[in-house]
Amino acid sequence: MTLSEKDKQYVWHPFTQAQTSPEPIPIVKGEGVWLFDEEGKKYIDANSSWWTIIHGHAHPYMVEQISNQLSILDHSIFAGATHPKAAEVGERITNVLPENFAKVFFSDNGSTAVEVAIKMVYQYWHNKGIKKKRFLAIEGSYHGDTFGAMSVGQRGYFNRPFEHLFFDVDFIPFPTKENINEVLVKAKELLSSGDFAGFIFEPLVQGAAGMRIYEADWLNELVSIAKEHEVMTIADEVMTGFYRSGKMFAIDHIQEEVDFVCMSKGLTGGVMAMGLTATTQKVFDAFLSDEIGTALLHGHSFTANPIACSAVCASLDLFEKENTQKGIEKIVSSHANFLEKIKGDKRFKSARQQGTILSLEIEMGDESSYFSPIRTEAYNYFLANEILLRPLGNVIFFNPPYVINEEELEHVYSHILKFLDEYFRA
Numbered sequence: 431m432t433l434s435e436k437d438k439q440y441v442w443h444p445f446t447q448a449q450t451s452p453e454p455i456p457i458v459k460g461e462g463v464w465l466f467d468e469e470g471k472k473y474i475d476a477n478s479s480w481w482t483i484i485h486g487h488a489h490p491y492m493v494e495q496i497s498n499q500l501s502i503l504d505h506s507i508f509a510g511a512t513h514p515k516a517a518e519v520g521e522r523i524t525n526v527l528p529e530n531f532a533k534v535f536f537s538d539n540g541s542t543a544v545e546v547a548i549k550m551v552y553q554y555w556h557n558k559g560i561k562k563k564r565f566l567a568i569e570g571s572y573h574g575d576t577f578g579a580m581s582v583g584q585r586g587y588f589n590r591p592f593e594h595l596f597f598d599v600d601f602i603p604f605p606t607k608e609n610i611n612e613v614l615v616k617a618k619e620l621l622s623s624g625d626f627a628g629f630i631f632e633p634l635v636q637g638a639a640g641m642r643i644y645e646a647d648w649l650n651e652l653v654s655i656a657k658e659h660e661v662m663t664i665a666d667e668v669m670t671g672f673y674r675s676g677k678m679f680a681i682d683h684i685q686e687e688v689d690f691v692c693m694s695k696g697l698t699g700g701v702m703a704m705g706l707t708a709t710t711q712k713v714f715d716a717f718l719s720d721e722i723g724t725a726l727l728h729g730h731s732f733t734a735n736p737i738a739c740s741a742v743c744a745s746l747d748l749f750e751k752e753n754t755q756k757g758i759e760k761i762v763s764s765h766a767n768f769l770e771k772i773k774g775d776k777r778f779k780s781a782r783q784q785g786t787i788l789s790l791e792i793e794m795g796d797e798s799s800y801f802s803p804i805r806t807e808a809y810n811y812f813l814a815n816e817i818l819l820r821p822l823g824n825v826i827f828f829n830p831p832y833v834i835n836e837e838e839l840e841h842v843y844s845h846i847l848k849f850l851d852e853y854f855r856a
């Protein structure tokens with residue numbers, strides 16, 4: 431049986447209609463920015479494998495540190511026990527976050543990092559004896575696929591079967607130059623009701639909605655309104671964290687302090703599954719009492735897995751290296767040069783950049799949609815040209831690992847333009 435045959439027989443894939451989708455690419459190896467398939471074909475991992483891999487595949491330092499940890503301590507229970515790498519992650523992550531952060535809570539992925547933040551918000555108010563039931567979120571947001579995370583995300587096609595089970599959330603429109611005043615007025619109006627426990631947002635870039643970018647000043651204003659009305663703020667940095675936005679965290683672009691930061695994806699350099707919810711001493715203290723019932727009674731079998739923690743520490747070590755910072759700067763300036771080059775090109779409805787993320791919305795003459803037909807054509811074209819890039823509908827985006835070199839960057843930029851030449855000629 432080939433790998434593809436065995437997969438077809440036994441495996442159920444995420445976000446996939448098995449009846450109509452093509453066979454998955456049989457990937458057998460990763461090195462640097464490259465992924466290799468069974469037949470020896472290689473692909474630039476242009477979206478960093480679902481926006482996770484940040485230092486490239488099989489980075490020798492990551493491999494060394496993770497292997498070391500595996501032979502020292504593979505796993506241990508984390509209720510009533512701790513280990514050096516977990517404490518190190520707590521210390522180092524709170525040190526790279528804004529000053530108001532004091533504690534981290536471990537889980538397994540981005541959805542659980544969000545789920546934990548939502549539960550902390552609700553229980554914070556519960557412990558204080560204050561009734562607040564609603565959440566505020568932004569239209570188009572994606573926070574994950576568990577029930578709480580789905581509740582605060584965009585409702586519709588992806589979660590319709592579950593919609594009747596979601597809790598009460600109000601959505602403000604995605605902020606733009608045209609509507610920002612309206613959005614601020616709506617946020618004030620809603621939050622002044624006093625019913626809102628929390629406000630959750632993807633800071634500066636909405637990922638799954640199509641890498642939609644909005645301005646830091648607007649977010650700053652929204653956070654300020656939330657604070658004015660005593661609403662807890664959750665920055666979902668699952669996608670934007672770890673220099674994707676150009677800074678360590680997207681909230682480093684705003685002045686207001688937030689109450690929670692959710693991390694995953696690039697947290698472990700993208701090589702191990704981990705979620706992390708960071709919060710303040712004030713929140714932590716609200717769970718203290720002589721009663722077990724005021725504690726956060728939540729945990730996972732693999733909470734603070736030592737191997738995943740060692741990956742976090744290794745990744746943070748790499749961020750302290752000049753080479754990594756240079757790699758990030760190179761991507762930021764190359765994206766900017768590319769944007770300059772395509773200025774005025776009418777095939778782009780919008781072309782924007784936030785740090786290492788380049789987002790190109792192709793003009794389709796109608797509404798942008800995740801199911802836009804250009805998606806499959808673009809995906810197949812890129813695959814045939816050694817690039818693994820999964821557009822979000824008619825949005826082609828490029829967020830590579832930070833080890834990508836100039837030639838590889840150029841390879842992707844030039845094929846984006848070649849694809850458009852072919853697509854619009856046809």
Ligand SMILES: Cc1ncc(COP(=O)(O)O)c(C=O)c1O
Nearest residue numbers: 539540541572573574637668669
């Ligand atoms: C902003 C954001 N939050 C949460 C998630 C969910 O993370 P995970 O897929 O690890 O559950 C994602 C995943 O794409 C995301 O982009």
